[in-house]
Amino acid sequence: MADIISLDRFKLQAVATKALEYWNKRFPEKLGLDTRFADLTDSTLAFLIQPGEESIWATYELILAMKNLGGKARFFFMEDKEKMVIIDVGMFLLDQFRFECLKRLGWIDSYPAENYPILELINNYDVLSSKIRNQNPILSKTHPRYDDFQRATKLDKEVIIRRLFPEALKIFTPQNTGDGSTSR
Numbered sequence: 001m002a003d004i005i006s007l008d009r010f011k012l013q014a015v016a017t018k019a020l021e022y023w024n025k026r027f028p029e030k031l032g033l034d035t036r037f038a039d040l041t042d043s044t045l046a047f048l049i050q051p052g053e054e055s056i057w058a059t060y061e062l063i064l065a066m067k068n069l070g071g072k073a074r075f076f077f078m079e080d081k082e083k084m085v086i087i088d089v090g091m092f093l094l095d096q097f098r099f100e101c102l103k104r105l106g107w108i109d110s111y112p113a114e115n116y117p118i119l120e121l122i123n124n125y126d127v128l129s130s131k132i133r134n135q136n137p138i139l140s141k142t143h144p145r146y147d148d149f150q151r152a153t154k155l156d157k158e159v160i161i162r163r164l165f166p167e168a169l170k171i172f173t174p175q176n177t178g179d180g181s182t183s184r
Contacts, residue, residue, distance in 0.1 A: 009033075016119050019065030026058060034117045037100040045104070046172050048097045059090045059097075066122045089125050092133075093118070098165055099137050101172045107164055111137035137161050 016033045023031050027044040040048070048055050061072055063086050069075075075083065096118075099111035112135040113121060113128075121128055136157045139149040149160050 012119075012123070015066065015068065019062060019119070022061055022065065023058070031118075033119055035119070036117055037096055037114060038103075040097075040100070042104070042172075045097060045101055049094070049101050049169060049172065051169070056090060056094070059093050060086055062118075063089050063093075063122055066119055089122060089129075092125065092129055093121065096121070098168065099161075101168050102137065102161070102164055105168055105172060107140055107143050107168070108137045108161065109140050 013033050020031050027041070027047075029035075029039070029041050029044060031039075037045075048059065057072060060075065064070060064072070064075060067086075069078070069082075069086075075086065078086075096111070096113045099108065100114065102108045103111065103114070112132040116128065116132075121132075136154065139146055139157075139161065143149070145160055149157055152160060
C-alpha cells in the first residue's frame with residue numbers, strides 16, 4: 001500500500017523550506033518543519049535571546065517568510081497593523097527562546113510552548129498564543145525563589161520568571177556556549 005502524503009503538510013513543507021533558507025545559512029543546525037526550541041543549539045539560542053536589532057531581525061525575517069510576506073525590506077512598507085502582527089509574533093517567540101534558555105540553565109522545569117514546533121507557533125499564532133500565554137513556566141524546585149513562586153499569584157509567578165531574564169542573558173551568551181553543541 002502506498003504511503004499517504006498529506007497535501008497540507010507537503011505545502012507547509014515547501015513554505016518552510018523557503019522560509020528557512022536564511023536561517024539555515026545563518027545558524028549551524030538545519031532547522032525544519034518540526035524543529036522545536038529544544039532542537040536549537042546553545043549558540044543559536046544564545047544569539048536569538050540577546051537584545052539588539054540583529055537577533056530580532058533574524059526572528060522577524062523567519063516570520064515574514066513563513067507568512068509569505070517577503071523579506072526585511074518589505075517590512076518597512078507594510079501598514080502599521082501588519083507590522084504590529086509581525087512584532088507581536090516576534091516578541092512571543094523571543095519569550096519562548098528565553099524560556100528555553102531558562103530551562104537549559106535548570107531554572108525552570110518546563111514552559112507551555114516547549115512541545116510545539118517553532119513554525120507551527122508562527123502559522124497558528126492566533127490560536128496557540130492565547131492558550132500558551134494563559135499558562136506560566138514552572139520554576140525548578142531547586143531554584144532559590146521556588147517557595148516564593150509556589151505562594152505567588154499567577155501574575156506574580158510571571159513576574160518572578162521574567163525577573164530571571166537579565167541574569168540569564170549575562171550567563172547564556174554566544175561567547176559562553178562553546179562549539180554550538182546543545183546542553184541537553
